[in-house]
Amino acid sequence: MNKSYAEQFYYLMKLGRVFELRAKEEYMKGNIGGFLHLAIGEEAVHVGAVLGFGKGDIFVHYREHVYALARGMEPKNVMAELFGKVTGVSKGKGGSMHLYDPKFNFYGGNAIVGAHLPHAVGTAYARKYLGDTTGVLAAFGDGATNSGNFFEAINLAATWKVPVLFLCENNYYAIGTRIDRASPFTDLYIKAKEYMPVKQVDGMDVFAVFEAVREAKEYIETEGKPYFIEALTYRYEPHSMSDTGDYRSPRELKIAKERDPIEHLKRVGIERGLLTEEYINFVDNKVEQIVEEAVRFALESPEPGEEELYNDVFCEVCTDVIS
Numbered sequence: 001m002n003k004s005y006a007e008q009f010y011y012l013m014k015l016g017r018v019f020e021l022r023a024k025e026e027y028m029k030g031n032i033g034g035f036l037h038l039a040i041g042e043e044a045v046h047v048g049a050v051l052g053f054g055k056g057d058i059f060v061h062y063r064e065h066v067y068a069l070a071r072g073m074e075p076k077n078v079m080a081e082l083f084g085k086v087t088g089v090s091k092g093k094g095g096s097m098h099l100y101d102p103k104f105n106f107y108g109g110n111a112i113v114g115a116h117l118p119h120a121v122g123t124a125y126a127r128k129y130l131g132d133t134t135g136v137l138a139a140f141g142d143g144a145t146n147s148g149n150f151f152e153a154i155n156l157a158a159t160w161k162v163p164v165l166f167l168c169e170n171n172y173y174a175i176g177t178r179i180d181r182a183s184p185f186t187d188l189y190i191k192a193k194e195y196m197p198v199k200q201v202d203g204m205d206v207f208a209v210f211e212a213v214r215e216a217k218e219y220i221e222t223e224g225k226p227y228f229i230e231a232l233t234y235r236y237e238p239h240s241m242s243d244t245g246d247y248r249s250p251r252e253l254k255i256a257k258e259r260d261p262i263e264h265l266k267r268v269g270i271e272r273g274l275l276t277e278e279y280i281n282f283v284d285n286k287v288e289q290i291v292e293e294a295v296r297f298a299l300e301s302p303e304p305g306e307e308e309l310y311n312d313v314f315c316e317v318c319t320d321v322i323s
């Protein structure tokens, strides 16, 4: 592990945290509408995965702001998307759950639990068919592993031998349903272990996530086969802004917060000589400015006009194929 990675981890995790805390505030002011799912507490998984994975297509679920920021999307364009403004990454027509930019090989944000898993397998298959061995990352929650889409995706990925890294964020809840009420076992790698190599990692430790994802990426691309990682994590906020979160005890929340991934990174980074107090202070100030600027940009940007209504609805290439 080198200093440069540790610094990137800290910058992106802190940016993600401050960005989301601010998004929560703006939602409460009425500047953001629709759904808003925050990943506060889960930053080590999102940042470690994106940096560990590197090049390749990424498919994620609706709790994806930090993935998008880590992938390189501009905070102001992500914030503008949350505000439904035309300067947003999806021209203000997707909102929080549909951050999308092919420039970054970033294909969502998908609101339907597990629906992006077959998309990831199909994409990896298409790449393989075209002679490209680059792997595909598919990230999803524990709840998604109870869905048909999940089992169909791991089945096909293993049968067709395609390089997909399945990354399960086990935060122990699917909205208010605790994992043991919907699954016969709570170690979710068990669901994939007959299909592909599996690994369970501490999702509150960005170094562990990064290393596991990097090794898995190496495996899927050299072997041309899938791999499954389960990252144990926790979301501090309720499921979305319209959830009270009262199905979890204050004690449970307190215990989870004691293992905060950003605090862990700070402590370990300083201990190992990878981070300094000066760098941490610099980043803390910098991300406040970036997020402030992103909110100003979003507030000042216009909403999409009527002329945008039918744009990006039908795919020209598909129309050509059909006709």
Ligand SMILES: Cc1ncc(C[n+]2csc(CCOP(=O)(O)OP(=O)(O)O)c2C)c(N)n1
Pocket: 063, 111, 112, 113, 114, 140, 141, 142, 143, 144, 145, 169, 171, 173, 174, 175, 239
């Ligand atoms: C197919 C489908 N069923 C139900 C829902 C409603 N829903 C939205 S999020 C969610 C929970 C998913 O939990 P999990 O996969 O653990 O992800 P997390 O929210 O914890 O990140 C459900 C049931 C949906 N969006 N799609």
Ligand SMILES: [Mg+2]
Pocket: 141, 142, 143, 169, 170, 171, 172, 173, 174, 175
């Ligand atoms: Mg969950």
